[in-house]
Amino acid sequence: MRTSPRSLILGLLLCLALTGAGFSSAYNARPRLVVVIVIDQFRGDYLERYRDQWGEGGFRLLLDHGADFTDCNYDYANTRTAPGHATLLTGAYTNGHGIIANEWWDPQKKATVAAADDDQTKLVGVPGGAPGASPHNLLADTLGDELKLATQGKSRVFGIALKDRASVLPAGFAADGAYWIDRATGAWITSTYYRNQLPKWAQDFNDSKRTEKYLNQDWKDSQGNVLRSTKPVEGKTGNFYDVVGSTPLANDYELEFARELITYEKLGNGPATDLLILSLSANDILGHKVGPDSPEMQAMAMAMDRQLAGFFEFLGHQIGLANVWIALSADHGVAPLPKAAAALHLPAANVPGDKMRAQINSRLSARFSHPAEYVKALDYPVAWLNPDAFAAAKVNEPDAERDVGEALQQAGLRAYYTRSQLERGDAPNTELGLKYLHSYSPLGGWYVLGVPPPFIVGFMGGTDHATPYTYDTHVPLAFYGFPFQAGTYRTHAEPVDLAATLASLLGINAPTHSIGRVLTEALAPPHRALNSIHGLDDRGMPTVDGRDFRPEGPLAGSTMARGPR
Numbered sequence: 001m002r003t004s005p006r007s008l009i010l011g012l013l014l015c016l017a018l019t020g021a022g023f024s025s026a027y028n029a030r031p032r033l034v035v036v037i038v039i040d041q042f043r044g045d046y047l048e049r050y051r052d053q054w055g056e057g058g059f060r061l062l063l064d065h066g067a068d069f070t071d072c073n074y075d076y077a078n079t080r081t082a083p084g085h086a087t088l089l090t091g092a093y094t095n096g097h098g099i100i101a102n103e104w105w106d107p108q109k110k111a112t113v114a115a116a117d118d119d120q121t122k123l124v125g126v127p128g129g130a131p132g133a134s135p136h137n138l139l140a141d142t143l144g145d146e147l148k149l150a151t152q153g154k155s156r157v158f159g160i161a162l163k164d165r166a167s168v169l170p171a172g173f174a175a176d177g178a179y180w181i182d183r184a185t186g187a188w189i190t191s192t193y194y195r196n197q198l199p200k201w202a203q204d205f206n207d208s209k210r211t212e213k214y215l216n217q218d219w220k221d222s223q224g225n226v227l228r229s230t231k232p233v234e235g236k237t238g239n240f241y242d243v244v245g246s247t248p249l250a251n252d253y254e255l256e257f258a259r260e261l262i263t264y265e266k267l268g269n270g271p272a273t274d275l276l277i278l279s280l281s282a283n284d285i286l287g288h289k290v291g292p293d294s295p296e297m298q299a300m301a302m303a304m305d306r307q308l309a310g311f312f313e314f315l316g317h318q319i320g321l322a323n324v325w326i327a328l329s330a331d332h333g334v335a336p337l338p339k340a341a342a343a344l345h346l347p348a349a350n351v352p353g354d355k356m357r358a359q360i361n362s363r364l365s366a367r368f369s370h371p372a373e374y375v376k377a378l379d380y381p382v383a384w385l386n387p388d389a390f391a392a393a394k395v396n397e398p399d400a401e402r403d404v405g406e407a408l409q410q411a412g413l414r415a416y417y418t419r420s421q422l423e424r425g426d427a428p429n430t431e432l433g434l435k436y437l438h439s440y441s442p443l444g445g446w447y448v449l450g451v452p453p454p455f456i457v458g459f460m461g462g463t464d465h466a467t468p469y470t471y472d473t474h475v476p477l478a479f480y481g482f483p484f485q486a487g488t489y490r491t492h493a494e495p496v497d498l499a500a501t502l503a504s505l506l507g508i509n510a511p512t513h514s515i516g517r518v519l520t521e522a523l524a525p526p527h528r529a530l531n532s533i534h535g536l537d538d539r540g541m542p543t544v545d546g547r548d549f550r551p552e553g554p555l556a557g558s559t560m561a562r563g564p565r
């Protein structure tokens, strides 16, 4: 079935042209394009907080005309960018997809590796032949991979983000392309995993020096006050990622590239449903610096609302919104700026993670009478251990991890889970215990996941995420498109439900390790019979009773309760 006689294809095309059914009947009335928008660091409460201020056609396209799940939380502890993006498109947590962090210490390579790094590939689009990126660390496949399998490659799948991990991991193994930027220059790049040179349209985009119009700009709020400037720092080579990346101009830049990709790759005009994953990175770059409650973050969200409205209008002109499904979520939230939370008498503080690592290393050096870097990296609240140092002190993995965990507790963390413990599935049968089981990965050598007190941030400037608490786990989850029944759904939802729901509606297999639930309560009338048992009234409108639709009983809330898949 992989190849068909040319005459058959011609006949089919003629038939489609005559019936006027065009694309839709070529693939069972599925959408021509699915766009998954991931906002990097966007908390679930923002959509409510600014509800009265959103304009027409941006977030409100999803809030007023789509299915909006207000209580969507990650059910794991390692709320970082790489795991979050992997989770959304694999429909699995780290114990399924393997991506535990943005970076970890690799004991074999004796080096810190990043989640999407791949020495077997090279960067494409910048000179120098530096190592590139690929999804090779993923232990599960993605929604795009399943779409590719189901259509024998006819669907096209692309990822776009300022960060490689946010582009490569969600796009998956079979993606046609994943693009991100060279941090110094802002040029769009990819890796030899996908292709050996940029497509002409992308090369033309870079050659047209479009980065220049984003530099030396003032970002102003609605009153005309200058919030930030994108003037490169004098004497420094312009670092596009930091300078432009922490303003809404970065979203304009990404969306400009996304429009070009859609146009030149003719997304939505192929023989099968195409998929674009667009991760908007600027929110995270700014959010770490100023915190979620600052006027700048509000202005960033307002700008994004207008930018999305413009992008959705483009999709309407280019493909027709009736032929597009849109899903919106985020890879994680963020803690309030400790200074702001402490002012409200919450027990919030910045603590120096780097000093903590030095203290732990000197304590262990004294204990084993053998000075060494026992903890190679402390990306608070996670410690990456150095097996060589422990081996020299004749300490095995379980003991080493327990020693480091105890040291973390002495440094102020509430508890800890070790890699060897999680590998055995040894965690208390509690909501928190389950979050840590979901955070386990066989990748990353020896490690200890510390359980931090809430509102404690592991570095001295700004704020962070990477905890199991709601400020980090609560993210938006909203869908727009023909199958969805517009409404606000306060039922239990998780980011893993995104891939499961879209796969079901596309009529394809869910990704290999998906544990997501199909969000049946949000599906439009053809599915009403199914919905009627799930708290919808006669008109198919959801009843707002906060019910959790997972099976009830002693296992509710555990992995097994999510069904036999």
Ligand SMILES: [Zn+2]
Pocket: 040, 041, 080, 081, 082, 084, 284, 331, 332
């Ligand atoms: Zn992120």
